């Protein structure tokens with residue numbers, strides 16, 4: 001029951017629905033033909049009945065008797081032929097039921113409603129605009145839907161937002177529901193039904209804001225209360241000092257200058273709680289990285305063509321663009337051709353796409369599924385297609401690491417597709433050897449941790465879906481065929497928390513990614529020796545690579 005977690009799956013569902021729709025259309029045609037025949041037959045019977053005669057009275061008349069004989073022969077035959085020659089209604093009904101077996105359930109609907117609320121919050125979308133059927137990201141970028149949302153839709157989404165602690169958004173959605181209800185011809189919900197929900201949402205919103213503040217682990221409100229009375233009450237109650245603290249805290253969360261990760265300021269990780277990091281994450285999703293980059297860094301980040309790692313790249317240089325130096329995060333433009341991306345997607349779809357889990361870094365060993373990670377995935381194995389092997393060679397040559405032996409030097413490809421509002425909240429890719437995962441197995445110890453992530457975007461995403469590095473302040477926007485890579489481990493094989501990253505909610509489009517994780521065990525001859533054990537590795541990670549001394 002997690003259909004909304006993959007757009008590819010939703011496309012399949014859409015086709016199923018269309019198929020069922022066509023069946024229903026032919027069913028309706030058939031029913032109409034049959035009802036016409038039955039109607040004609042019955043109209044005569046009603047006519048006679050309305051004459052108010054008993055059976056004797058009707059049949060005593062020879063013309064009436066003749067009509068009855070005609071009806072029961074020719075007339076009845078016509079009804080029968082219509083019922084028979086136009087197929088069996090129950091067959092079509094059976095077909096429709098069969099198709100509908102794979103339709104979503106109420107839980108799926110709730111998931112989709114909450115996803116919409118989350119998207120609206122993450123990108124600060126205008127709810128009235130959304131209700132009128134416009135997904136508007138900015139003045140220039142908007143995506144019209146086929147139809148808008150009705151009052152009941154908005155109320156439904158508002159209730160879901162409320163139940164998940166998104167109180168400010170709940171008020172927005174429910175008041176929009178009332179707005180829509182007022183202008184609706186075909187009332188989907190009445191204003192009087194909506195009003196009590198609206199006042200509850202406002203009351204709880206203001207109450208939570210006053211008692212607990214605007215944000216915490218499982219709630220969010222607007223910075224100001226809705227009710228004027230609550231506003232003045234709040235002002236009176238809160239001491240000056242408290243107010244300052246709170247304002248400072250809000251500023252820390254919303255406007256933290258991301259000093260870490262640029263190699264200019266500190267390289268320590270900020271100590272954020274999960275929800276504080278989530279705020280930074282969503283802000284980067286909305287704003288991109290430009291605002292959070294210190295000006296000094298801009299001149300040090302380079303774009304260049306690289307051909308020295310392998311003769312192949314003399315003919316086809318790698319197009320490198322750096323996003324961060326500490327930790328090193330960079331992209332290769334046009335790394336895969338369109339045809340190659342299509343092969344990965346179809347190989348992934350040939351397997352069943354499974355809901356992605358998190359909390360376990362070992363393929364085949366389930367972690368947990370939650371709205372931390374809403375995507376579906378499957379593993380594409382090395383050796384499953386000659387193009388897959390070509391790409392493994394290309395990746396391994398471009399970063400200077402051993403991808404072989406299969407599943408030791410690097411894992412097979414994890415191909416994932418995100419759903420409506422699909423996202424992956426900030427995490428690290430390394431941690432296979434950590435105790436919290438239940439301790440490493442012999443194999444894990446031998447294979448080592450995930451030293452490098454090499455992630456290729458298999459499709460364009462029209463809006464949203466960026467890969468965001470919360471601690472490094474880096475935002476990489478998906479582009480079909482482009483690859484992003486970074487070093488998860490320092491030279492002493494300990495994890496680098498500055499690599500924490502996540503996938504932003506997809507606002508429009510279908511996001512496909514393809515991960516190849518290199519493990520440290522096989523790289524002992526490939527990795528440079530570090531002067532200091534905690535050095536960070538910089539591209540290209542071969543013996544000729546630079547090490548940043550920090």
Ligand SMILES: O=C(O)CCC(=O)C(=O)O
Nearest residue numbers: 424466467501502503513
């Ligand atoms: O989807 C993204 O941009 C990030 C995905 C990711 O971090 C992962 O799969 O580990």
Ligand SMILES: [Fe+2]
Nearest residue numbers: 427428429501
């Ligand atoms: Fe990741």
